[in-house]
Amino acid sequence: MNIANVGHSAAPARSAAAAPPGGRLKTALCSAVLCVALGLGATSLPAFAEVRVVIRAAPPPMQVEEVPTARHGYLWAPGFWRWQNRQHVWTKGHWERERRGQRYEPARWEQHDNRYRFAPGRWQPESNRGHRRQRIQR
DSSP states (O other): OEEEEEESSSHHHHHHHGSSSTTHHHHHHHHHHHHHHHHHHHHHHHHHHOOOESSSOOOHHHHHHHOOOOOEEEEOOOOEEEEEEEEEEEOOOEEEEEOOEEEEEOEEEEEEEEEEEOOOOEEEOSSSSSSSOOOOOO
C-alpha cells in the first residue's frame, strides 16, 4: 500500500534532537524576551486606567498631621480621605520624590452640585500660569 504525502513538503521531518545548534536556545531566549515584554506591558496598564469615584457623602474634615522634618529632594504629600467599602478611610501623608519640571497636586475631593468627585494626587508639568511648586511648611 502506497501512502502519498499530500500537502506536505518532500523534505524529511526533523526530530528535536536533530535541530540545528542553538535552535532550542534561540527559541527559549525569544520566548523569555517575549514574556518579559508582555509582563512589562501588563504592569504599565494600570497607569492608563482611570477609576472615577463620585459619591454623595461629603468627606469628613481633614485630620491634623504632624509633618516630619523636611527631606532634601522630597516633598510632603498630605493625607486624605479615600472611599473604600462605602465609607471614608483616612490615608496618611507620605513623602514624594521631587520631579524636575513638575509640580505635585495633592489628592482632594471636588464638589459638583450635590456630589463629590475624588481627584487622586498626581504630578503635573509646571506651567507659567501662576502655579507655584508646593513647598513644605515648617
